Amino acid sequence: MSKKMRDKNLEWLEKKFPGMKTLVEKEGNGILEKEGCQVEEEHSVEGEVILKVKKDGRTLFLAGKRSPKAPAVNQVSSLGRIVPNAPILIVGMGNLHYLEEVLNATDQSVVVVLYEPLFSVFVKQLEFVDFEKIVGSRLVALIVEGINDDGLRSMLQTVLVGNRIPLMKSFTLPNYEALCPDKVLEFYKEVGKITKKYLTNLNTRLRFLSVAADNFYHNVTYIRTGYRAGQLAGKIPNDVPAIVVSAGPSLNKNIRELRRAKNHAFLIAAD
Numbered sequence: 001m002s003k004k005m006r007d008k009n010l011e012w013l014e015k016k017f018p019g020m021k022t023l024v025e026k027e028g029n030g031i032l033e034k035e036g037c038q039v040e041e042e043h044s045v046e047g048e049v050i051l052k053v054k055k056d057g058r059t060l061f062l063a064g065k066r067s068p069k070a071p072a073v074n075q076v077s078s079l080g081r082i083v084p085n086a087p088i089l090i091v092g093m094g095n096l097h098y099l100e101e102v103l104n105a106t107d108q109s110v111v112v113v114l115y116e117p118l119f120s121v122f123v124k125q126l127e128f129v130d131f132e133k134i135v136g137s138r139l140v141a142l143i144v145e146g147i148n149d150d151g152l153r154s155m156l157q158t159v160l161v162g163n164r165i166p167l168m169k170s171f172t173l174p175n176y177e178a179l180c181p182d183k184v185l186e187f188y189k190e191v192g193k194i195t196k197k198y199l200t201n202l203n204t205r206l207r208f209l210s211v212a213a214d215n216f217y218h219n220v221t222y223i224r225t226g227y228r229a230g231q232l233a234g235k236i237p238n239d240v241p242a243i244v245v246s247a248g249p250s251l252n253k254n255i256r257e258l259r260r261a262k263n264h265a266f267l268i269a270a271d
Contacts (some may be wrong), residue, residue, distance in 0.1 A: 002127035012132045013142070023147045028123060030056050031073050031146035037120040038181075041128065042231065051094055051121065053179055060175040062121065062182075063095025071174070072097035075104050079169045084109045087159045091115050091184055092173030093125060100134050111159050112140045117176065117183035119146040147181060156190055165198045215247065232268070242266040 014021040038054040042065075050063035064071050075098060082088065083172065084107040090098060093116045102112060116122045122144045141159065143152050152179060160168065170191070177184050236242055243265050261267065 005128065005130065006126040009126045009129075009131045017148065020144075020147060027146065028119070029117045032123070035118065035146075036121050037118060039118075039120045039124040041124070051124055053094075053118070053121065053175070055179055058178075060178060062092070062173065062175060063097070064095075068095055068206070069097045071095075072101045075171055076101045079154050079171070082110060082169055083165060084105045086167035086169060088112045088162050089115070089156075089168065089170035090173070091117065091171070091187055092121075092176040093226050094118075094173050094176070096119050096125065096129050096134060098138070098171075098173055101103045103134070103138050103140075104134075106137065111140075112138070113143065113155060113159055114140055115145075115149075115152065115187055117145045117180045119144060119186070122147075147223045152187070153190055156194055158210055160191070160194045160198075162198075165195055168195075178189075195242065226269070236266050241269060244270055246270045 010024060036055065040052055040054070040060075042051050042052055043065065044050050045066045046066050046068070048063075050061060050065065050068050052059055052061045072095060079088075082102075082105065086106075088102055088106070088110060090102070090112065093099065093114055099112065099114060102110075141155050143149055143155060170188075172184055179268045241264075243258065243261060245267060246269075258267065
């Protein structure tokens, strides 16, 4: 049954993420050997399959031994209200009840990025969980260490755009910080870089908002009576140099030079 489920999951993942099946089958053994983890299944008190990871002499469970689902329900509840279009970042798929609970509790427009830093856990879950049944038609970006982790940064940049960043929710599944602290830290560093850039741009816009408004009202007469770019097509002589002038700090330095260009060049003032 486990092999049948594994094959079914790989076929479904191949449709969602072309090339993933080939990478898993081709690179899998080498990644497992390098990772050095032993993932085993056990049964909770409620009878569900739960996973435990043996690494560096330690054995850590990825789900509650009594009830795997209860901690997931509590975690998602603690996130508070999740608004439409919000990005949700999850580190670890060891207990897929967390992903299942997020999808059940959110709007269809919510985008989930699921990052699994342990390839051995991902491979084991292929045998026990029906990915298609959990995810369905929802938008879930799956990043697996060793398989497609080179696309992690670009994926985060795609998901964390504009005003989506303040809506973001994130959490890490239990024991992942103990099992792979470097990978977890690296993930949140990438998130931090994107967030910092957003805040820097936002603060810059707020700082110069009054300046921009003042400039607009002083220039509105010229904007109203000025040309549109399309009107200039074919009107600029080919034997006359053209200078495009935009609003910027260097304009103060070059304004006198531009005045000297009068009757010698075609001047275009933008914005």
